[in-house]
Structures are given as C-alpha cells and as structure tokens.
Amino acid sequence: MMNDDRVKARQRFRLCVTAQRMTCCLMLCKVCETLIQKHGLSGAEDCLKQQPTLWKEMLVKAQTPLLLDAFDIIADSLMENALFFFRNRIQDAVSSRDYLINSERQRVGKNDTIYERLDTEFGFDAAFQQSIAVKGADTSRNSVQQMLKNWRKQGLVVQTEMGRFRKIQQ
Numbered sequence: 001m002m003n004d005d006r007v008k009a010r011q012r013f014r015l016c017v018t019a020q021r022m023t024c025c026l027m028l029c030k031v032c033e034t035l036i037q038k039h040g041l042s043g044a045e046d047c048l049k050q051q052p053t054l055w056k057e058m059l060v061k062a063q064t065p066l067l068l069d070a071f072d073i074i075a076d077s078l079m080e081n082a083l084f085f086f087r088n089r090i091q092d093a094v095s096s097r098d099y100l101i102n103s104e105r106q107r108v109g110k111n112d113t114i115y116e117r118l119d120t121e122f123g124f125d126a127a128f129q130q131s132i133a134v135k136g137a138d139t140s141r142n143s144v145q146q147m148l149k150n151w152r153k154q155g156l157v158v159q160t161e162m163g164r165f166r167k168i169q170q
Contacts (some may be wrong), residue, residue, distance in 0.1 A: 007091045019081050025069060031058040042061035110134050111147050115156065115167070124148070124163045 033042035035058070048054055082090070114130045127148060131139045148165065151157045157165045 007087055008071060008079070008083065010090065015075055015078040019071055019078055022074050023067070023071040027059055027062045028055075030062045030067065031055055034058060034062075071081065109159055111150075114147070116152070118164060118167070120167050121160070122167075124165075127165070 034056075035047060038044070039047055060110070113134050114127065117130045117134070118126060124144070128139070128141065128144045131144050131147070135143075148157065151165075152159065156169050157167055160166050
C-alpha cells in the first residue's frame with residue numbers, strides 16, 4: 001500500500017491483470033502483423049501450421065523495451081481513470097461493513113482437496129503424500145510446511161505434537 005492508500009492498493013490488484021492482458025494482446029497483434037507483412041495472410045497461416053510454436057518464439061522477440069513500456073502506460077492510465085471517476089465509490093465499498101458479505105471460507109483449491117483427503121488426525125508425512133497425489137511429484141517439503149502453516153493461521157488445524165496435526169473444521 002503506497003502512501004497508505006487502500007483504494008489505490010485495491011485497484012492495483014485488479015488493474016495490473018487488465019494491463020497485462022492488454023499488453024499481451026498488443027504483443028500478439030505485433031506477432032500477427034510481422035507474419036502477415038512477411039508472408040501475406042495465407043502464408044502466415046501456413047507458417048503457423050508448419051511451426052505451431054512459432055508464435056511463442058516471436059512473442060519473446062516482440063517484448064521490446066518500447067512495448068514493455070506500454071504496460072506501464074496502460075496500467076497508469078487505467079489507474080488514473082479508475083481513481084478519477086470511481087474513487088469515492090471504491091472507497092465506500094472497501095470501507096463498507098458489507099465489503100466481505102460472505103466471509104465464510106470457500107473451498108475450491110488443491111490445498112482444500114488435500115485437506116479433505118486427510119484423516120482427522122494426521123502427520124506431516126501424510127500431508128506430504130496427499131500433496132504429491134494432488135499436485136504432482138514436484139511438490140516440495142517446504143510447500144507442504146507452508147500449507148500447514150497457513151492452515152494453522154486460518155484455524156483449520158492445530159498442531160498436537162511435533163509433526164502431528166488435528167483438523168478443527170471438517
């Protein structure tokens with residue numbers, strides 16, 4: 001939160017993604033323009049059919065400093081417009097009691113799937129094995145430790161002894 005401005009901080013979360021998508025569209029347009037200018041419309045299509053990863057390679061080349069500066073310009077413009085036109089409404093919404101109407105935790109991620117698979121009493125090794133089963137073999141011990149730490153903070157589990165946990169919520 002720059003300058004302790006909650007509205008601006010909240011908008012940064014939203015606008016950064018929008019600016020990123022817009023910049024990505026511009027870079028993809030640059031790739032298309034380059035291909036069409038070089039090979040013509042049907043030739044560009046043939047090139048992409050022959051080399052399916054060509055657009056990815058060209059996208060990396062399209063990331064020039066000038067085009068990457070476009071991200072900053074787009075993000076700044078979106079921020080200025082949002083704050084100019086909607087600051088009061090955003091501020092009222094953020095400071096409203098109803099801002100988080102449904103404060104109940106939503107269970108939708110992989111960590112929630114892991115949580116559901118574990119017994120009421122479980123150890124670190126069981127959590128690690130379930131993490132591998134859900135997330136894949138590249139799961140690290142540190143990521144499982146962080147997941148368990150987050151669950152303790154969220155009040156989902158308590159640590160009963162070293163390496164042992166008990167679910168509080170089902």
